[in-house]
Amino acid sequence: MTDLVKHQRMANAIRALAMDAVEKANSGHPGLPMGAADIATVLFSRFLKFDPTEPNWPDRDRFVLSAGHGSMLLYSLLHLLGVEEMTMTELENFRQLGSKTPGHPENFVTTGIETTTGPLGQGLGNAVGMAMAERLLAAEFGDDIVDHRTYVIASDGDLMEGISHESISIAGHLKLSKLIVFYDDNHITIDGPTSLSETGDQVARFEAAGWNASRIDGHNPDEIAAAVEAAHKSDRPTMIACRTTIGFGAPTKAGTAGSHGSPLGAEEIAGARKQLGWDYPPFEIPSDVRDSWRIAGLMASQVRKDWEKHLGSIDAEKRAEFERRIRGDLPAGFDETIADYKKKLSADKPKVATRKASEMALDVINAAVPETIGGSADLSPSNNTRSKGMVAVTPEDFSGRYIHWGIREHGMASAMNGMALHRGVIPYSGTFMVFSDYARPAIRLAALMGNRVVFVMTHDSIGLGEDGPTHQPVEQLAALRAIPNLLVFRPADVVETAECWQLSLERRTGPSLLALTRQNLPTVRAVFEDNNRCSRGAYELAPADGDADVSIFASGSEVEIALEAKAQIEAAGHKARVVSVPCFELFEEQSEDYQADILGTAPVKVAIEAAIRQGWDRFIGNRGVFIGMDRFGASGPYKELYAKFGITAEAAAKAALDRLAALA
Numbered sequence: 001m002t003d004l005v006k007h008q009r010m011a012n013a014i015r016a017l018a019m020d021a022v023e024k025a026n027s028g029h030p031g032l033p034m035g036a037a038d039i040a041t042v043l044f045s046r047f048l049k050f051d052p053t054e055p056n057w058p059d060r061d062r063f064v065l066s067a068g069h070g071s072m073l074l075y076s077l078l079h080l081l082g083v084e085e086m087t088m089t090e091l092e093n094f095r096q097l098g099s100k101t102p103g104h105p106e107n108f109v110t111t112g113i114e115t116t117t118g119p120l121g122q123g124l125g126n127a128v129g130m131a132m133a134e135r136l137l138a139a140e141f142g143d144d145i146v147d148h149r150t151y152v153i154a155s156d157g158d159l160m161e162g163i164s165h166e167s168i169s170i171a172g173h174l175k176l177s178k179l180i181v182f183y184d185d186n187h188i189t190i191d192g193p194t195s196l197s198e199t200g201d202q203v204a205r206f207e208a209a210g211w212n213a214s215r216i217d218g219h220n221p222d223e224i225a226a227a228v229e230a231a232h233k234s235d236r237p238t239m240i241a242c243r244t245t246i247g248f249g250a251p252t253k254a255g256t257a258g259s260h261g262s263p264l265g266a267e268e269i270a271g272a273r274k275q276l277g278w279d280y281p282p283f284e285i286p287s288d289v290r291d292s293w294r295i296a297g298l299m300a301s302q303v304r305k306d307w308e309k310h311l312g313s314i315d316a317e318k319r320a321e322f323e324r325r326i327r328g329d330l331p332a333g334f335d336e337t338i339a340d341y342k343k344k345l346s347a348d349k350p351k352v353a354t355r356k357a358s359e360m361a362l363d364v365i366n367a368a369v370p371e372t373i374g375g376s377a378d379l380s381p382s383n384n385t386r387s388k389g390m391v392a393v394t395p396e397d398f399s400g401r402y403i404h405w406g407i408r409e410h411g412m413a414s415a416m417n418g419m420a421l422h423r424g425v426i427p428y429s430g431t432f433m434v435f436s437d438y439a440r441p442a443i444r445l446a447a448l449m450g451n452r453v454v455f456v457m458t459h460d461s462i463g464l465g466e467d468g469p470t471h472q473p474v475e476q477l478a479a480l481r482a483i484p485n486l487l488v489f490r491p492a493d494v495v496e497t498a499e500c501w502q503l504s505l506e507r508r509t510g511p512s513l514l515a516l517t518r519q520n521l522p523t524v525r526a527v528f529e530d531n532n533r534c535s536r537g538a539y540e541l542a543p544a545d546g547d548a549d550v551s552i553f554a555s556g557s558e559v560e561i562a563l564e565a566k567a568q569i570e571a572a573g574h575k576a577r578v579v580s581v582p583c584f585e586l587f588e589e590q591s592e593d594y595q596a597d598i599l600g601t602a603p604v605k606v607a608i609e610a611a612i613r614q615g616w617d618r619f620i621g622n623r624g625v626f627i628g629m630d631r632f633g634a635s636g637p638y639k640e641l642y643a644k645f646g647i648t649a650e651a652a653a654k655a656a657l658d659r660l661a662a663l664a
Helices: 004-025 031-047 068-081 088-092 122-141 156-160 162-174 202-208 221-232 266-276 287-297 299-313 316-327 334-348 354-368 409-422 433-449 476-481 494-506 558-571 584-588 592-599 638-644 649-663
Strands: 062-065 150-154 179-185 212-217 238-243 372-376 402-404 426-432 454-458 487-489 512-515 539-542 550-554 576-580 604-608 625-627
Touching: 004 031, 004 068, 004 088, 004 266, 004 287, 031 068, 031 150, 031 179, 031 221, 031 287, 062 068, 062 122, 068 088, 068 287, 122 150, 122 156, 122 162, 122 179, 122 316, 122 409, 122 433, 156 162, 156 179, 162 202, 162 409, 202 212, 202 238, 212 221, 221 238, 287 299, 299 316, 334 354, 334 494, 354 372, 354 454, 354 494, 409 426, 409 433, 426 433, 433 454, 433 476, 433 512, 454 494, 476 487, 476 512, 487 494, 487 584, 494 512, 539 558, 550 558, 550 649, 558 576, 558 604, 558 649, 584 592, 604 649, 625 649
Parallel strands: 062 150, 150 179, 179 238, 212 238, 372 402, 372 426, 426 454, 454 512, 487 512, 550 576, 550 604, 604 625
Antiparallel strands: 539 576
16 A cells, blocks of 8 residues: 555655746646646656666666646656756756756757657657567567566647547557556646547547556556556556546646646645645755655666666677667668669669669668668558568567558657657658658657658659649648758659668668659669768759759759750750759758859759749749749649649750840
8 A cells, every 4th residue: 555645745746846847937837747746656656667867778668748738747757756967956947948847848958858749649659659669679689678668648638639549549459568658637628628629438449449448546546556557467558547636736726727838826836835735935845755756766776787787698799789779870881781782773774763762772771770660651562661571560479670550640650759769770661742741740850859760752743643633742842841850852763762761771860751753763873983972962963064054953753854954955055964952951061162063153043843942942043943833733644744734854945945045
């Protein structure tokens, strides 16, 4: 049985710190930390395998506060447990510029934060990916090396967002039994009671998705503990619906929307202190409570040391491989593998779609890099993301490396973030590029967190043809290029595709996205070069014979058109050059001298891309010629569509020659 007095004092320390920090900042959400304090106290003091002196050790349990608006719950816990950088000063600087306590948890700012949450539902999706990564690594390295759980606190808002349906469905199908979700069932959202917008039964919903689910009193520590113990014995993921009171302890605002997203106010806080029996000034923790929390924080220290001792005793080769993957280093010889493959491509000169070129590259990459985990949103034959010999992951067997995500782009992308955050695996998965809109929130968060995730987006233009404008991306390239820290690659042939894959895997500071064609393209890089030309974002593919009259810039499938236009311009007596632009973002990282050299001094500049113009004025100026789309596409064979919309070598050459004539 729980020592109720001790438990209540430990939980009340969280409540006091949360309401004090929000009050001092005059901003924040005190209600969730106050309501969920009992859940967190039981979890962190009795079950969670987390060492505050080594918060990032590989076999720790993961804790995800999906309801990121309640960030003071997590910051209070980290301080009370003894994470060194989470000082009382940081709590007092809650939501202030430069603090370790931002408004929503940010894993790249604060030690002990597993993921960046706030957009509701994303943390739940991340947790699914973390639980998947744990099982994948355990299947390879053994449960003696990888054996931990993933815990989540999710709010009503997390479960209302559509991503939650996709995420719990994936987890239930794969029987992720080490995933445990505490649903903070407080019946309150910002607008008021959940009855304004929700009448569903969340327990029944989770059960229907293949979860073990139950209801408990979220303020009863013995019920909480019993539910966790039952979850540990389950062969399915577990959802524990914890009935709580938002703003627990506040005399007039507890159980109301008034405690959700605003400071309680001095009078209400004084009343809460009296009701909770917390007779201490703001930001003061009595020694007995601090000692109880610090002892809890040391619980996992010996577990960690025993694990490290065991890791040191296993086969040296196996240990080195595990440690390499956790560090995120690629296998030795990877560069040479890609160079040899490029040499073969330049000799063979295959004419294939870049989605097929990607599959060919993955045959080489997946054989050389065992930590890649592929997948597709039910489009495997179209995305070409499953390389030779790749075995699918199943609920019974996680030794495979390919995931059938189902038609769940939103959940897929979020889980991929969780896999990357877990470390030890490099996730990539595919869908049609037009459906990047479904994955965009998770893509944005991948960029914000700097996750090494590769998004494979095929059918990248009107070149997909007969499926028509509903499936033909027009504005997506520009929209994706607008996301900071996301590298958007649009390769022109098999060689560029291999180079873009190499860059994506070597990048450790953010995600990459490959935009790939359905239609076949010729090999434009027929001469082998050891260096990765795509690494500079844009490069001169076909120089002019002397000073160019026309510079043509193009990406992907339109590079072929640019080369044909160059030939036509030269046949008309003018000099032209072609610049391939596989990645805007990498070009912007180059020196000013390199950028100036690539942009050139030709009086006429033309850009060709089967998408909207936005972004191309960087290369051609606002008076440059753009050959592309200014509307949605149409249904029909792709060659007819290119002709209909004027994305042809003839149209590009004529536009350039007309502009030259006007300048003469």
